[in-house]
Amino acid sequence: IRCEIGAGRIRPRHSKAAPRPLLPYAGQIISVFIGHAMTKRFFPHLSHTGLLLASLSLALPVFAGHPLITDDTGTQGQGHSQLELNADQTRVREGDVRSRSLVRNATFTHGLDDTLDLAVNLPWQRDSTTGEAVQQGMADVTLQAKWRFWQTEQASLALKPVLTLPNGKEQAGRGSGRSTQSVQLLGQVQNGPWTVLANTGLTHYGNSLDERSGLWNASAALLFSASPRWTLAADTGASRNPDRSGPSTLSYALAGVIYHLNSDIDLDMGYRESLQHGPTERTVGLGLTARW
Secondary structure, eight states: OOOEEOSSSEEOOOOOSOOOSSOTTHHHHHHHHHHHHHHOOOOOOOOHHHHHHHHHHHHSOSOOSTTOSSOOOOOOOTTOEEEEEEEEEEEEEETTEEEEEEEEEEEEEEEEETTEEEEEEEEEEEEEETTSOOEEEEOOOEEEEEEEEEEOSSEEEEEEEEEEOSOSOGGGTSOOSSOEEEEEEEEEEEETTEEEEEEEEEEEOOOSSSOOSEEEEEEEEEEEEOSSSEEEEEEEEEEEOSOTTSOSEEEEEEEEEEEEEETTEEEEEEEEEEOSSSSOEEEEEEEEEEEO
16 A cells, blocks of 8 residues: 555555445444434534634534645555644634634544544634634544545545534634534545545534524535646535524635645645625635655
């Protein structure tokens, strides 16, 4: 098993063998995530600073390969690991009110099987809004699994259940106060230097603020391997807004570039902008990925 430069980006290590019908861990892990999502209720209470910046991030998929929002189907391979370090700064202006949010993520992924990964994301967040005190500290920790259950030479499908733990400070806008659950379906097609990614998912978001509890998201990305060292990426998507007072659908467009330092280290940069009516969110991000 080797890490190889595929169409559009360096693909994580994984075997080209077809996935086994029954994986030793996938069934139990996915059942736990989905079962918890169907039964758990949670009631978030966000501050003004958190509400201004949280709506878009809540409805988007959780930690895809930076700088993208749309995730690929690649896995690390049994016994292999990956560490992602990235930072994203978002700016929002609404009249005379300006808000900034800096989120730094450390994501560790380990391959339990050639087609099954487990990952944990540790976020640190700093929020500032005109007229309010700066808030900073740990945000909600996220756990996820990724199971690639079908593949051919050019196409593959994966399932990604996600669980967010309520450890962030709710009053400061760094968490919802309760756990969040979602399930994402990932698709990938490769053809020469081109890679197409597509995601769709559902999130359960119960609350006492008269916000929407059932959220959806859909997105797609196009990657082009310009050379063995450089990959160009474009990403766009939409999601349901939990805030009933805002537009019913949130949307974004993203452009990014990935530099492959070698087969195990990537550097990336991305720019994302919201497309829906209302205050525009602009996000700039930098990232580092290492595999072993």
